Amino acid sequence: MCGIAGLLTASSAEQSAALLARVEAMGRCLAHRGPDSGDAWIDAAGGIALAHRRLAIVDLSPTGHQPMVSADGRFVVSYNGEIYNAAELRAELEAAGAGPFRGHSDTEVLVQGCSFWGVEGTARRLIGMFAFAAWDRRERQLSLVRDRLGIKPLYWGKFGSVLLFGSELKALRAAGGWAPELDRESVTAYLRLAYVLAPRTIYKSVYKLLPGHILTVAPGGEPRIAAFWSLAQVVAKGKQEPLNDLSDSEAIAHLEELLSDAVRRRLVADVPVGAFLSGGVDSSTVAALMQRVSDRPVHTFTIGFENAAYDEAPYARAVAEHLGTDHTEVYVSSERARSIIPELPRYYDEPFADVSQIPTMLVSGVAREKVAVALSGDGGDELFAGYTRYAFASRLWSRLSWMPRPVRSRLAEALQAVPPGALQALFACLPTSIRPFAAGDRLHKLARVLDLPDVDALYRALVSQWQNPAALTSVNEPPGPLDDPVAVGAPVDRVERMQFLDMLTYLPDDVLTKVDRASMAVGLEARVPILDHRVVELAWRLPARFKLRNGNGKWLLRQVLYRHVPKSLIERPKQGFAVPLEDWLRGPLREWAEDLLDPALLAADGLIDPGPVRMAWTEHLSGRRNNQYRLWVVLMLQAWRREAGL
Numbered sequence: 001m002c003g004i005a006g007l008l009t010a011s012s013a014e015q016s017a018a019l020l021a022r023v024e025a026m027g028r029c030l031a032h033r034g035p036d037s038g039d040a041w042i043d044a045a046g047g048i049a050l051a052h053r054r055l056a057i058v059d060l061s062p063t064g065h066q067p068m069v070s071a072d073g074r075f076v077v078s079y080n081g082e083i084y085n086a087a088e089l090r091a092e093l094e095a096a097g098a099g100p101f102r103g104h105s106d107t108e109v110l111v112q113g114c115s116f117w118g119v120e121g122t123a124r125r126l127i128g129m130f131a132f133a134a135w136d137r138r139e140r141q142l143s144l145v146r147d148r149l150g151i152k153p154l155y156w157g158k159f160g161s162v163l164l165f166g167s168e169l170k171a172l173r174a175a176g177g178w179a180p181e182l183d184r185e186s187v188t189a190y191l192r193l194a195y196v197l198a199p200r201t202i203y204k205s206v207y208k209l210l211p212g213h214i215l216t217v218a219p220g221g222e223p224r225i226a227a228f229w230s231l232a233q234v235v236a237k238g239k240q241e242p243l244n245d246l247s248d249s250e251a252i253a254h255l256e257e258l259l260s261d262a263v264r265r266r267l268v269a270d271v272p273v274g275a276f277l278s279g280g281v282d283s284s285t286v287a288a289l290m291q292r293v294s295d296r297p298v299h300t301f302t303i304g305f306e307n308a309a310y311d312e313a314p315y316a317r318a319v320a321e322h323l324g325t326d327h328t329e330v331y332v333s334s335e336r337a338r339s340i341i342p343e344l345p346r347y348y349d350e351p352f353a354d355v356s357q358i359p360t361m362l363v364s365g366v367a368r369e370k371v372a373v374a375l376s377g378d379g380g381d382e383l384f385a386g387y388t389r390y391a392f393a394s395r396l397w398s399r400l401s402w403m404p405r406p407v408r409s410r411l412a413e414a415l416q417a418v419p420p421g422a423l424q425a426l427f428a429c430l431p432t433s434i435r436p437f438a439a440g441d442r443l444h445k446l447a448r449v450l451d452l453p454d455v456d457a458l459y460r461a462l463v464s465q466w467q468n469p470a471a472l473t474s475v476n477e478p479p480g481p482l483d484d485p486v487a488v489g490a491p492v493d494r495v496e497r498m499q500f501l502d503m504l505t506y507l508p509d510d511v512l513t514k515v516d517r518a519s520m521a522v523g524l525e526a527r528v529p530i531l532d533h534r535v536v537e538l539a540w541r542l543p544a545r546f547k548l549r550n551g552n553g554k555w556l557l558r559q560v561l562y563r564h565v566p567k568s569l570i571e572r573p574k575q576g577f578a579v580p581l582e583d584w585l586r587g588p589l590r591e592w593a594e595d596l597l598d599p600a601l602l603a604a605d606g607l608i609d610p611g612p613v614r615m616a617w618t619e620h621l622s623g624r625r626n627n628q629y630r631l632w633v634v635l636m637l638q639a640w641r642r643e644a645g646l
Contacts, residue, residue, distance in 0.1 A: 003030030005166035010220025027051030063103025081130030084265035150211030150508025157206035191469035202350035238540030262532035274299030279315025282377030288564035345643035385547035415447035
């Protein structure tokens with residue numbers, strides 16, 4: 001895991017010293033991603049400069065340093081990530097006469113592969129997470145490559161004759177030569193989703209390279225972007241070649257075998273490895289399979305909170321005790337959790353408002369004290385239909401689609417007339433184990449979607465923070481996958497379409513961005529075995545009965561877990577990785593929020609209409625509504641703008 005940056009220019013005016021100074025400045029901005037070492041490589045005649053910051057995980061010796069040149073001198077690579085089938089690829093290269101190899105890093109396998117198979121041929125062979133730049137000295141061509149699921153980030157922008165790229169936006173800003181300008185369409189989209197949807201960024205003319213894509217460009221030329229792996233094609237192939245004949249026992253064994261291999265590969269490192277453990281299905285499955293293939297107790301990490309409604313530490317502790325892991329549990333005070341908030345804009349580099357970024361940063365810091373690599377359970381919800389909104393939306397639409405819209409509208413008005421707290425009180429008589437989490441807020445969200453015309457509109461409403469963000473900005477959103485009814489060509493059911501859209505948008509631009517920034521902020525490499533692309537491809541061939549069964553998601557993943565952990569330790573209502581933001585905004589964060597939500601500040605440059613925001617703030621403070629997430633989106637935008645000076 002590392003940080004990469006660089007630039008390509010067609011200008012002959014940029015001398016070696018100036019080129020080196022620019023790229024070194026880009027690299028210094030990424031020192032947190034690679035605290036162990038940093039270097040740069042330039043070819044002024046070719047107009048290319050590459051920077052690298054290293055977090056040494058495999059081959060800690062100087063033979064693993066980057067940027068790295070291939071043995072034949074043709075390719076130079078700056079690379080961020082891990083290749084989990086590097087040993088097999090190296091053997092294949094050596095058998096074909098490629099090399100010689102100087103060390104045992106996966107970077108060397110990558111650069112030798114580019115020279116032998118070509119950039120795209122190498123990318124297709126990789127099992128892993130990666131974002132890399134490969135300069136072909138013979139063809140004078142730069143390739144930027146991002147892994148299939150978007151686990152590792154890669155940003156780029158072209159300004160005149162100069163192309164800039166890097167692992168984080170701050171590296172592009174450090175290069176200079178362009179004036180950062182807000183993309184107001186991206187702001188509108190952000191207010192809906194709480195993240196900036198790829199390929200856009202918060203800046204005009206700066207982009208995220210989409211997952212599974214390669215950008216190629218020659219000095220002074222126009223970038224060409226093409227996919228080497230497509231989620232839509234994987235879905236289509238899965239529907240064409242479904243595993244309909246699999247029995248339950250066969251499916252469980254097949255998934256366990258593949259997941260075990262994915263986990264085993266991600267334990268390869270020359271530094272200590274551990275795992276995040278919340279006690280939920282995904283992280284418990286990863287920890288269980290880690291412990292199964294390990295000859296010693298694996299390190300597991302969790303954080304707890306004083307507020308019992310948000311504290312998952314007891315569940316994680318029970319799973320850890322059953323598995324026999326070396327478990328670290330740290331209880332974090334509300335003061336410590338809140339102290340993270342001012343740092344968020346600096347690490348996330350553009351507005352980002354998934355509130356679970358706070359506990360993710362905290363648990364990353366706890367893990368880094370003992371390990372340099374931590375496995376995460378991310379991806380299980382998207383692949384195996386674990387989000388409650390999948391079953392909820394499908395059930396809801398089945399039950400409501402027959403009802404005339406005027407009736408649905410009146411029901412929505414009735415629900416919205418009752419404060420969320422009063423609705424929540426209706427469930428107080430239920431035992432904690434089956435009491436819905438945040439039921440009042442969920443019923444209010446239900447009220448907002450009752451009057452929608454179809455299931456696509458229902459999904460869009462469920463993932464939206466502000467239902468009509470253009471009313472705040474007076475600027476329309478850019479078109480994206482959520483607006484395309486045929487974004488996936490294969491015929492899929494309602495739940496599968498929601499899974500597909502989440503994997504295309506929410507997974508890379510929210511979940512994986514959150515984990516990458518939080519872990520790299522402390523120099524920790526996070527690995528995600530459930531998102532091994534082989535597991536992804538298997539999941540899309542599985543019939544729906546292996547995902548949603550009897551109204552419960554992740555059926556197949558749960559069965560794998562129950563081979564290692566008793567069901568009684570896992571079964572509970574889905575809680576999520578959250579903090580008591582609702583109360584914080586009314587209490588210790590009130591002054592901070594009031595400052596950022598000042599009407600004059602909001603109205604100063606006409607970006608946001610303060611009226612709806614102030615109404616939401618007033619409602620929240622009064623307790624009539626819980627507007628925590630809508631307010632958090634605006635607060636993170638304002639905090640980021642203050643940090644970025646925009």
